[in-house]
Amino acid sequence: MPVNGDVLLLEQPRTQQTQQTQRTRNTYAQPKVARLRLKRALRAVLLPVGAFLPVFLLGTFVTYLMGVLSGLSPAHLQLGEAATPQAVARIQHEWGLDRPFLVQYLTWFGALLQGDLGRSWYNGHSVSALLAARAAISLSVAGLALLIGVSCGFILGVTAALLQTSWVDRAITAFTSLISVMPSFVVGIALVALFAVTLGLLPAAGYVPIDEGLWGWLSHLLLPAVALSFDTTSEMARQLRVGLIAAYRENYVTGALLRGLSDRRIFFVHVLRNAIGPALTLLGMKFPHLLGGAVVTEAVFGLAGYGKFASESALRGDVPAVQGVLVVSVVMVVVFNMLVNLLLNRIIPSAAGAAHRGA
Amino acid sequence: MLKQLLQLRSARLALGLLALVLLLALVGPLVSPYPPLAGSPEILAHPSAKHLLGTDYLGRDVLSRLLSGSPVSVRAAVQVALIALFVGALPGVLSVYLGSVVEWLTLRFVDTLIALPFLLFAVSMTALLGNGITQAMVSVGILLAPANYRVSRAAALSVARSQYVEAAMLSGATLSWIVRKHVWSKVLPPIAITLASTLGHGLVVVASLTFLGIGVRPPEPTWGGILASDLGYLSYRPYAPLFPTCLIMSTVWACNLLADAIRDVSGESGRLLLERVASPTARAAQPPRQP
Numbered sequence: 001m002p003v004n005g006d007v008l009l010l011e012q013p014r015t016q017q018t019q020q021t022q023r024t025r026n027t028y029a030q031p032k033v034a035r036l037r038l039k040r041a042l043r044a045v046l047l048p049v050g051a052f053l054p055v056f057l058l059g060t061f062v063t064y065l066m067g068v069l070s071g072l073s074p075a076h077l078q079l080g081e082a083a084t085p086q087a088v089a090r091i092q093h094e095w096g097l098d099r100p101f102l103v104q105y106l107t108w109f110g111a112l113l114q115g116d117l118g119r120s121w122y123n124g125h126s127v128s129a130l131l132a133a134r135a136a137i138s139l140s141v142a143g144l145a146l147l148i149g150v151s152c153g154f155i156l157g158v159t160a161a162l163l164q165t166s167w168v169d170r171a172i173t174a175f176t177s178l179i180s181v182m183p184s185f186v187v188g189i190a191l192v193a194l195f196a197v198t199l200g201l202l203p204a205a206g207y208v209p210i211d212e213g214l215w216g217w218l219s220h221l222l223l224p225a226v227a228l229s230f231d232t233t234s235e236m237a238r239q240l241r242v243g244l245i246a247a248y249r250e251n252y253v254t255g256a257l258l259r260g261l262s263d264r265r266i267f268f269v270h271v272l273r274n275a276i277g278p279a280l281t282l283l284g285m286k287f288p289h290l291l292g293g294a295v296v297t298e299a300v301f302g303l304a305g306y307g308k309f310a311s312e313s314a315l316r317g318d319v320p321a322v323q324g325v326l327v328v329s330v331v332m333v334v335v336f337n338m339l340v341n342l343l344l345n346r347i348i349p350s351a352a353g354a355a356h357r358g359a
Numbered sequence: 360m361l362k363q364l365l366q367l368r369s370a371r372l373a374l375g376l377l378a379l380v381l382l383l384a385l386v387g388p389l390v391s392p393y394p395p396l397a398g399s400p401e402i403l404a405h406p407s408a409k410h411l412l413g414t415d416y417l418g419r420d421v422l423s424r425l426l427s428g429s430p431v432s433v434r435a436a437v438q439v440a441l442i443a444l445f446v447g448a449l450p451g452v453l454s455v456y457l458g459s460v461v462e463w464l465t466l467r468f469v470d471t472l473i474a475l476p477f478l479l480f481a482v483s484m485t486a487l488l489g490n491g492i493t494q495a496m497v498s499v500g501i502l503l504a505p506a507n508y509r510v511s512r513a514a515a516l517s518v519a520r521s522q523y524v525e526a527a528m529l530s531g532a533t534l535s536w537i538v539r540k541h542v543w544s545k546v547l548p549p550i551a552i553t554l555a556s557t558l559g560h561g562l563v564v565v566a567s568l569t570f571l572g573i574g575v576r577p578p579e580p581t582w583g584g585i586l587a588s589d590l591g592y593l594s595y596r597p598y599a600p601l602f603p604t605c606l607i608m609s610t611v612w613a614c615n616l617l618a619d620a621i622r623d624v625s626g627e628s629g630r631l632l633l634e635r636v637a638s639p640t641a642r643a644a645q646p647p648r649q650p
Contacts, residue, residue, distance in 0.1 A: 189600045322486075
């Protein structure tokens with residue numbers, strides 16, 4: 001479909017030119033086609049960047065502002081009760097905190113663009129290094145939760161839509177609306193009580209690196225990932241069900257039926273492709289919740305990931321560490337949404353424009 | 360409109376439940392059988408006539424803790440919803456009237472707020488700004504504001520550009536009459552729907568924060584905090600998390616039920632309103648607004 005659209009668009013100027021000037025056809029038409037292609041490609045790349053640049057700039061600015069508004073200083077962390085005004089001023093100067101706000105912000109932002117998130121006030125380590133050490137845990141939990149959420153949501157949504165108005169559909173709808181109101185810490189505690197304490201099947205807490213065996217790694221991540229995925233599962237299933245039912249009512253489905261196409265072909269080629277757009281857009285909007293929800297699941301399951309790092313650093317008053325973790329999460333959200341957009345662009349070119357305006 | 364709402368069974372059920380929760384929050388501390396912080400030698404006791412819901416790991420009576428924790432939990436959720444309403448709805452309505460610069464700025468700001476990892480920011484903001492209940496309310500309220508912004512903006516847009524408002528202006532109606540007759544009845548239902556669902560959402564977020572010991576510090580009882588103290592002793596009392604969970608979830612469920620009931624009664628589809636804001640083509644198709 002997209003290929004046809006391309007050819008149609010690009011053929012028009014060429015036929016006009018053949019009528020007007022036969023001579024210059026070969027020398028003129030080719031660059032024009034190339035230019036149109038380039039324009040399309042540029043649009044596909046620049047539009048999402050334009051949509052997410054404000055989010056990135058504002059998000060990082062809000063993060064920085066939060067640290068400043070807190071009024072905290074490394075002096076309180078390092079000196080404690082023994083702080084004299086002179087000592088506080090010396091430490092403020094050491095960390096460059098006596099400079100004007102804008103200078104501090106621009107320095108911080110410039111370093112940020114180079115991947116340097118500053119040093120922790122608590123122990124002086126580089127925040128980037130601290131975060132890199134925790135990335136494996138956080139990303140594997142979030143990634144696994146995304147995988148579970150998308151696949152379960154997909155299966156539930158498609159089943160409900162195909163068996164529409166049957167008891168299966170009603171059961172799935174009831175189930176998804178039930179799990180959508182369950183907070184992730186409640187789900188986490190229920191899973192621990194059931195699978196770890198009562199049945200003793202899976203470990204209740206902790207983490208084992210993947211080098212020490214795949215099952216050990218997976219068994220520690222399974223419960224937190226399931227707890228985190230419920231929200232994505234229910235939203236994905238609901239959105240997909242609505243989208244599929246709407247797509248099945250379209251005229252092109254009737255047309256395909258009349259042409260004698262198989263059910264499978266109609267589902268995969270005609271219906272699914274058109275129904276999946278809103279579900280994918282939703283996925284982009286759900287990703288922040290997945291990252292944020294980790295704060296609670298990591299506390300329930302005793303995982304030392306970004307969520308725990310953020311809450312512990314914030315309680316300690318370690319401003320650079322908190323800013324670092326928040327900036328990294330904002331960047332992950334932006335990157336993930338851009339990936340979703342590229343995917344949407346491939347599947348349904350016409351919907352892509354609307355999608356990142358909505359995001 | 361209120362009469363219609365009360366005819367719905369689901370609305371009566373939701374309002375009844377919410378009234379019950381409110382009652383719990385108002386008189387809970389007065390009727391609690393034991394002081395919420397007083398320990399006793401009977402630790403991790405099962406439910407009995409003496410301790411109706413058992414005791415926790417310090418021998419504190421769970422029922423008393425739940426009752427005494429209710430005011431903080433409920434009041435926090437209500438305050439969050441009100442802050443979200445104020446911070447979201449006011450710019451939402453103003454963005455329609457104050458020109459394209461304000462419109463663009465507030466829209467970008469709301470886009471950013473929606474894209475932020477919600478709980479991560481709520482936890483960090485609260486803890487950095489001093490880890491008190493007020494800080495928690497303000498940060499969660501601001502982070503929940505976008506929904507209110509979008510809904511009130513959509514409602515204001517649809518009213519400001521409608522022909523019957525124009526007709527009323529042309530026939531010489533005063534502004535206050537128009538607001539009372541047309542605007543109020545149009546803007547109120549979607550805002551009431553959002554307020555009800557924000558209330559439920561706010562309750563969950565506050566419970567999550569207190570579960571982490573943020574906003575309200577541990578010895579003081581809250582619904583989320585009680586859950587956290589149950590977590591370490593699941594092998595002794597595996598049913599313990601059920602009590603605070605039931606309270607939290609039935610309140611949230613009542614809020615959602617109420618939101619749905621208001622939506623049914625007002626014939627207002629919240630989703631449709633959101634789409635109208637999101638799609639610029641629909642905005643362009645509207646006739647230019649009258650000052």
